[in-house]
Amino acid sequence: MALLDRCAEVAQQPGSGITVKGVGCHGPCSDGPLFSVACGDEVRLISVQSSSASELAMELQEALSRGSLREWVPRGCRSLDPQSPFLALQRRIVLERCGQIDPEDLSDAESAGAYQQLNAVLAANNPEAVIDLVRRSGLRGRGGAGYPTGLKWATVAAMPGAEKRLVCNADEGDPGAFMDRTILEGDPHSVLEGMAIAAFAVGAQHGFIYIRAEYPLAIARLRRAIAQAQQQGWLGTTIAGSRFSFDLELRVGAGAYVCGEETALIHSIEGQRGVPRPRPPYPAEHGVFGLPTLINNVETYANIPVLHRLGLERYGVGTKVFSLTGHVSRSGVIEVPIGTSLRTIVETMAGGPPDHKPIKAVQTGGPSGGCIPAAALDTPVDYDSLQALGTIMGSGGMVVMDSTTNMVDVAAYFMAFSREESCGKCIPCRTGTVQLELLLRKLLARKATVADLEQLERLSETVRDASLCGLGQSAPKPVLSTLRHFRADYLALLQPLEASR
Ligand SMILES: Cc1cc2nc3c(=O)[nH]c(=O)nc-3n(C[C@H](O)[C@H](O)[C@H](O)COP(=O)(O)O)c2cc1C
Known part of the structure; x- marks a missing residue:
């Protein structure tokens, strides 16, 4: 903020000829803090290495007095190479406006295309065609399970009753995941526009965005974006002169991981304790306050205006946003075509x-996912290929681990997370995660026997098969996938006599 404020002071001087604005995340987090300089079509990302905000503002002043910012790289800063693989191999369609527009200024978002697709959809007035486009695009939910979005929309649209609800799941609780946060902080209007189009398609009048309290900046920007969209007539009654009305509100969750699970999330919106319930009935049939409800993830909604703008052919297979963390030289948020190899x-x-x-x-899918061995790095990253390896695409958190990592340690970390976050409603998850963690700790203390290892495997399968919701059903995945691909790490921790049995 100090850098933004100081540069804005320089920009305000008469005749400066430049505009300074705050934007969302550009993506290459390990190079941060970053700012970009746009001159005509040329946009350069600059990494601040050792300069202070005051030094940079002075350098900006000097550069302006010299005439142009075209080649400007302040002292103590480095210009990122746009041809570097981190930047050049991306296909930024969902994140296109992140880092470009001021997320707190609706007119800036509108001049970059926000709400044009909603306008066109309302003018065409054909909800079936909207659902058909989503169905034909093959878009699958970006929140974890990968359910076909078009099918979900068609199910909600077909439900009887005049009142329906829409929910955006912005709970994003996986350790190492910050994709949805990047979208919400960088381009909240893309999500609001996607939600309004979805509401029109399925016939919903009211929506909720359920977001965790740990995302204060995203919450503030969303609040502002909702207020601005209401003021401008993109939310509310008779939107864009049509007969369609849709409004939405924010619900801030206290950060329980299980509240990302859709039935727990619905309870939490209703003001009840955030615990899951068995499905069916699915939310499409019996959702918020008993009404048919469409629930999609932040990134799923953000795909909708893009799909409309590009059309089926140019949209192609679509993209996935990933957050890259762990043992990597460059961490951050990227968007790549679905099917890009893990190695790339x-x-x-x-x-x-x-x-x-x-x-x-490489760990994908957070506590509900698994670990992929280096030998499988050439796997294309798509829903089915990752599932075949015993993990899931998940919401997009990707944690890379080098050769010093003990995979039993990793499994124990995720099990401790699931044990802590289990809501305790069903016994397999409540007691199973405790027992599984104890077995993993016993292994790490080199006190486990072959019988313990067998028990670990058996109990993992029981918890997976008998738990009530996705949290318990997938909590053993980090254990099962590491047992499958990294068994040697487990065997090496058995008591010396036991390992040879
Ligand atoms: C324990 C648990 C946590 C979840 N957390 C999230 C989450 O943070 N965000 C999300 O979009 N989906 C989450 N899901 C998946 C949701 O239940 C639901 O499938 C998703 O929001 C549907 O949206 P989509 O079809 O667009 O992916 C979670 C599921 C489970 C079992």
Whole structure:
């Protein structure tokens, strides 16, 4: 903020000829703090290395007095190479406006195209065609389970009754995941526009965005975006002169991971304790306050205006936004075409481990996902290929681990997370995660026997098969996938006599 404020002071001087604005995240987080300089079509990303805000503002002043900012790279800063794999291999369609527009200024978003697709959809007045486009695009939910979005929309649209509800799941609780946060902080109107189009398609009049309290900046920007969209007539009654009315409100959750699960989330919106319930009935049939409800993830909604703008052919297979963390040289948020290989993402784009250690595993899907061994790095990142490896695409958190990582330790970390976050409603999850963690800790203390290892495997399968909701059903995945791909790490921790049995 200090950099923004000081540069804005310089820009305000008469005749400066420049505009300074705050934007959302550009993506290459490990190079941050970052700012971009746009001259005509040329946009350069600049990484601040050792300058203070005051020094930079002085340099900006000097550069302006010299005439142009075209080649300007202040002292203590570095210009990022746009041809570097991290930037060049991306296809930024959902994140296109993130880092470009001021997310707190609706007119800036509108001049970059916000709400044009909603306008066109309302003018065409054909909800079936909207659902058909989503169905034919093959778009699958970006929140984890990968359910076909068009099918979900068609189910909600077909439900009887005049009152329906819409929910945006912005709970984003996976450790190492910050994709939805990036979208909401950088371009909140893309999500609001996607929600309004979805509401028109399924016939919903009211919506909720459920967001965790740990995202104060995203909450503030969303609040502002909603107020501005209401003021401008993009939300509210008779939107854009049509007969369609839709409004929405924010619900701030206290940060329980299980509240990302759709039935727990619905309870939380209703003011009840955030615990899941068995499905069916699915939210499409019996959702918020018993009404048919469409629930989609932030990134799923943000895809909708893009799909309309590009059309089926140019949209193609679509993209996925990932957050890259762990043992990587370049961490941050990227958007790549679905089907990009894991190797391209973690080796070429993220640069692999910083000290050239070999990669041992890549964790995808957070506590509900699993670990992919280095031997499978050429796998295309799509829903089905990752599932075949015992993990999931999940919401997009990707944690890279180098050869020094003990995979039993990793499994224990995720199990501790699931144990802590289990709501305790069903016994397999409540007691199973405790027992599984104890077995993993016993292994790490080198006190486990072969019988313990067998028990770990059996109990993992029981918890997976018997738990009430996705939290318990997937909590054993980090154990099962590491047992499958990294069994040697487990065997090496058995008591010496036991390992040879
Ligand atoms: C324990 C648990 C946590 C979840 N957390 C999230 C979350 O933070 N965000 C999200 O979009 N979906 C989350 N989901 C998936 C949702 O239940 C739901 O499938 C999703 O919001 C549907 O949206 P989509 O079809 O657009 O992916 C979670 C599921 C489980 C079981």
